[in-house]
Amino acid sequence: MAIAPESAGIDEIARVPARIADELERALSCSREVVDLAVTTFAAGGHLLLEDVPGVGKTTLARALAQAVGGQVRRIQFTPDMLPSDLTGVNVWSQAENRFVFHHGPLFANVVIADEINRANPKTQSAMLEAMGEGSVSVDGVSYDLPDPYFVVATQNPIELEGTYPLPEAQLDRFMACTSFGYPSAEAESHMLTAADWSRPLDRVEQVCSPDIAIRIRSAARRVTIAEPVADYIVALTRATREHDGVRYGASPRASLFLGAMARARAMFDGRSYVLPDDVQQLAVPVLAHRLVLDDAGYGSETLATARAMIAELVRTVPVPRV
Template identity: 75%
Template sequence: MSATTPAVTSSTVPSTLPHSGAAAPSPSPDALTHIADALESALSSSREVIDLVVTTFAAGGHLLLEDVPGVGKTTLARAMSQTIGGAASRIQFTPDLLPSDLTGVSIYSNESNDFVFHPGPLFANIVIADEINRANPKTQSAMLEAMNEGQISVDGKSHVLPDPYLVIATQNPIELEGTYPLPEAQLDRFMACTSFGYPSAKAEAAMLTAADWSNPLERIRKVCSTAEASDIRAAVRKVKISDTVADYIVTLTRATRDREDVRFGASPRASLHLAAMARARAFIAGRDYVLPDDVRPLAVPVLAHRLVLDDAGFGSGNLDRARAIIADIVAGAAVPRA
């Protein structure tokens, strides 16, 4: 880690101050729509994928992308950070990467006669973890703490990560030499998994003729502040889920555990993540309650990557099969009346 990075300690991480004076207006879903519009202007991905990214962010989760190089994953992270006025960092994972390369290190300071913590690249609002499956298990465990706890531990001290916080991790599905399969525990921490895929022929041709194709980030403008983004996430958590919809979510996740072609189905955390994503989708639609129609389109990206199939293959390595299984479950499950 570079010692030029500004030093912080867990006690210096800014906290959110209470509002004073008149009550602040309720967060509007319009900001999330504007963020999606901004991302669409900079990326050649489909609107469906972009909406999933924004939904995952609003739900407070993390996203796993299984994609080939060069489809705009890093651009996505930087564009996302610009829309909320936050910081972005990119980590290229390699087998020799150490946990301290992610978290940061404590360096002795002659001025203070004490060790001063210098934060690593995990201290950003949007973190792109490129080819995360190339990291060794020890480094992946440090990443797991950051994703799950919103903090990291160095030399016995905890340091809180920025808020809001989003990890966008990538796996390269075509180059497996020198990789470590992501453990089930880490796969389960990703709220959703999807693929950008290749752009359409029309979009790819437009990239070649655009005057500013080399820097699409120049088109991105700030939509809201990080504080406003945190308020939106808090509002999403307040969206109501009825007992009927909750039962529907549990029906879908439990069905993955009863399949003969699935060795290990989705965990209870998967149910929580599917509910969180459904809340975010309902909020974006301007509702304060979840409908079954909010759940159905999210089941595949939320559940498929968590499955361990009958041949012991992880869903992320057999994603097409896992997606087909979830789609079959959704198609066969009775949709309740909201």
């Protein structure tokens, strides 16, 4: 049963992310860890990048999330010949009104699925930067606000696959978190084959809340407290990436802000009003790894795996504060 905005108290609001994750888990065959990360990213007000091979459920996750929060969802299938206006929309002359009328593009939705974003050319990829960073788009000098809440779930296939383009560092830095699904377990894959509704997994997902409640979830997450020692720990981790051997460019100050935002949402997810170092440690890899530019800067899954190993090493070695 969906929560009504006018009747929801702060304690009930804080419990909604866990309920959303429960609904997503019913439709997906990936690990609960990936589901929790997606919901945490949504609650933190960020955007999520999923890197994986086709057919493991990336698009289903985004559609299930939109269904659980009662928002509008639009899917964009990126192709090499796509133009920026295919995303933002265009002004079309209306004979009846004797003026240009703006026709909204697919970016105008609460949840946008940017499917196979690395199949688009760099110019079209860059058209998403303003939308993801500012919550608006500009067309012919006029700015248009995007819906609130706004959440982009972008998927990309491993860069070694034919017909893909690497995302530029500026685009990668706009994603609050990046993760991979991996293949489902043998048991989960077998269950998919025997389930009567295997072709309609979204039928299992019920709406948990409204978009208005989702906005309040994000507001509640921002009010979670980060004590000074934990803030110093976040900064120590991000600064360590800039000094690590083999790293050309480490995590930016934006990465520190994003890691703090994710830790706040994770704490709320667990029913706390304060952040623990454990929250930071759990989220350091998905928040920081995709931002690193390595000295032997190649692209693709092997480079990302190396960066993830580096962040995991820093989590083990950077001193943890006592709080």
